[in-house]
Amino acid sequence: MFLSVCIVDDMEAISSLEMYVVDRNAEWLGVPRLVLMENAGAAVARNVVGRFPGARRVLVVCGTGDNGGDGYVAARHLHGAGLWVRVVGLGEPREELARANFEAVRRLWGVELALAATPLELLALQDWFLWADVIIDAVLGTGVRGALREPHATAVDLMNAAPAPKVAVDVPSGLDPDTGEVRDKAVRAALTVTFHKPKRGLLAEGARRYVGELVVEPIGIPPEAEVVVGPGDFAYLDFSRRADAKKGDHGRVLVVGGSLEYSGAPMYVALAALRSGVDLAVIAAPEPAAQAAKAYSPDIIAVPLEGPRLSLRHVEKVLRLAEKFDVVAIGPGLGLEGETPDAVKEIAARVKKPLVVDADAIKALGGSPVGGPQVVYTPHAGEFKALTGVEPPRGLRERAEAVREWAGRIGAVILLKGRYDVASDGRRVKINTTGTPAMTVGGTGDVLTGLTAAFMTKTRDPLEAAAVAAFVNGLAGEEAAAQLGFHITASDLIEKIPSVVRRYAREDITSPRP
Numbered sequence: 001m002f003l004s005v006c007i008v009d010d011m012e013a014i015s016s017l018e019m020y021v022v023d024r025n026a027e028w029l030g031v032p033r034l035v036l037m038e039n040a041g042a043a044v045a046r047n048v049v050g051r052f053p054g055a056r057r058v059l060v061v062c063g064t065g066d067n068g069g070d071g072y073v074a075a076r077h078l079h080g081a082g083l084w085v086r087v088v089g090l091g092e093p094r095e096e097l098a099r100a101n102f103e104a105v106r107r108l109w110g111v112e113l114a115l116a117a118t119p120l121e122l123l124a125l126q127d128w129f130l131w132a133d134v135i136i137d138a139v140l141g142t143g144v145r146g147a148l149r150e151p152h153a154t155a156v157d158l159m160n161a162a163p164a165p166k167v168a169v170d171v172p173s174g175l176d177p178d179t180g181e182v183r184d185k186a187v188r189a190a191l192t193v194t195f196h197k198p199k200r201g202l203l204a205e206g207a208r209r210y211v212g213e214l215v216v217e218p219i220g221i222p223p224e225a226e227v228v229v230g231p232g233d234f235a236y237l238d239f240s241r242r243a244d245a246k247k248g249d250h251g252r253v254l255v256v257g258g259s260l261e262y263s264g265a266p267m268y269v270a271l272a273a274l275r276s277g278v279d280l281a282v283i284a285a286p287e288p289a290a291q292a293a294k295a296y297s298p299d300i301i302a303v304p305l306e307g308p309r310l311s312l313r314h315v316e317k318v319l320r321l322a323e324k325f326d327v328v329a330i331g332p333g334l335g336l337e338g339e340t341p342d343a344v345k346e347i348a349a350r351v352k353k354p355l356v357v358d359a360d361a362i363k364a365l366g367g368s369p370v371g372g373p374q375v376v377y378t379p380h381a382g383e384f385k386a387l388t389g390v391e392p393p394r395g396l397r398e399r400a401e402a403v404r405e406w407a408g409r410i411g412a413v414i415l416l417k418g419r420y421d422v423a424s425d426g427r428r429v430k431i432n433t434t435g436t437p438a439m440t441v442g443g444t445g446d447v448l449t450g451l452t453a454a455f456m457t458k459t460r461d462p463l464e465a466a467a468v469a470a471f472v473n474g475l476a477g478e479e480a481a482a483q484l485g486f487h488i489t490a491s492d493l494i495e496k497i498p499s500v501v502r503r504y505a506r507e508d509i510t511s512p513r514p
């Protein structure tokens, strides 16, 4: 399997957001989240029996989220191992996974389950906390937000006041999984069983008195889940809108492209950006392409640059124009005649905006690529060679290494397009597996450029913008090809963008604070 790409070392700490993304992408790869929860709960049970072999009486304290879900699984496994198990639930779980495991415990007449939604109800169960040989803290994990509310705060106090050793599920409740901070209080565990990889906060200075001994347990997440682009990656993009939003709030993209010969490419970029959910997509193009764009669609604003191609005399005008935009995409349809390459070099070097460099602009910059924290190159194999001087390797692992190495050298994000798209910012690698050979039709790269520019208005993370753009572009191609086979055009992809994005993005309308 050439996909045996394991380009991350397996003990680096991760953030709760990264864990959420890996979890959702493992599910997209076909590993159900309920399986992850079952493995997590079973791992807790195994560690309790292994670390406290003399324990007979176990109290499991479960929150209302998936951390609680893990607790219910652990309770079932420990009950199955012959221990005397009592469970306190701080309310009925709402999420389906935790709910399923809550129900599975509720039906076991051999397990005593009490619900306590208030401090008073908890205090009535005080003797359970003193009865236990071991207490499992399954109250809060990576979903903790802000200061502890009730009855969680009382639950933490009762657990800490009990003499029995505590075993924390994933994160000691009350500890911030990313910083290790404790706002008011947290469970002081003898042992923390965390899943898949250590959350950064567990390793922080001063966290040890809460974490106790740390055990990292695999739960069946395949290594590909660390690098594949999937639904989880949408968590990096903000598609929400305020009720009092105004034009431009949701992104302005400037497309610098087109020439006498090519007018379609910049249009594909602009239309794809609009369909991705930006407010404005403007093309700055040589007259013939600008006229064609104006004639083609009222959705596109076109600023004409006199003459048949981008030239040095246009640079100042383009730079001034760019100041009014959030992201600039440069390259599609420019051609490489005359002064165009020099004009591209000048603009790329001086534009102070997030930049997507595609197509002819990559070739124009070839020898001296521009780097920057918000610069993204979207080459196909030939353009990668023009950018770096080297052919991209054929094997996926080698290809990922090459993209990462060159992204690091140039100091930009590189998204190398192909059967699998490989993106890197020099440190992280993302691999997109969506798409279809029907997409070799001209213009699909322009659509990807439009998606990338649009998504760069929705996040500060250009690698994730490019990765999610590739994911959406590929799915749009697959859906178009499902209807039209190998007869799709780039326009068919653009039509599919809204339904693909809406399947994974949260498009909330937030009411502004009065």
Ligand SMILES: NC(=O)C1=CN([C@@H]2O[C@H](COP(=O)(O)OP(=O)(O)OC[C@H]3O[C@@H](n4cnc5c(N)ncnc54)[C@H](O)[C@@H]3O)[C@@H](O)[C@H]2O)[C@@H](O)CC1
Residues within 6 Å of the ligand: 019, 020, 022, 023, 036, 037, 038, 040, 063, 064, 065, 066, 067, 068, 069, 070, 095, 139, 140, 141, 142, 143, 144, 145, 146, 147, 148, 149, 150, 152, 169, 170, 171, 195, 219
């Ligand atoms: N992400 C993954 O890969 C996996 C996660 N799993 C478990 O799922 C957990 C994350 O689950 P969730 O995202 O549901 O979050 P949690 O279960 O950690 O907490 C969310 C729940 O706690 C409540 N809550 C949050 N902050 C609170 C506060 N300050 N005071 C009182 N209540 C508060 C929320 O209303 C919600 O009901 C992980 O820690 C882990 O234990 C496991 O099932 C294995 C797979």
Ligand SMILES: Nc1ncnc2c1ncn2[C@@H]1O[C@H](COP(=O)(O)OP(=O)(O)O)[C@@H](O)[C@H]1O
Residues within 6 Å of the ligand: 380, 381, 417, 418, 419, 420, 421, 434, 435, 436, 437, 438, 439, 440, 441, 442, 443, 444, 445, 446, 448, 470, 473, 474
């Ligand atoms: N054989 C393929 N299988 C799946 N997706 C492909 C394939 N070839 C290209 N694509 C997709 O088509 C889009 C454009 O890629 P490409 O054709 O290399 O760029 P360009 O249109 O700029 O030449 C990318 O999103 C890429 O993932």
Ligand SMILES: [K+]
Residues within 6 Å of the ligand: 067, 137, 138, 139, 140, 141, 168, 169, 170, 171, 172, 173
């Ligand atoms: K916990």
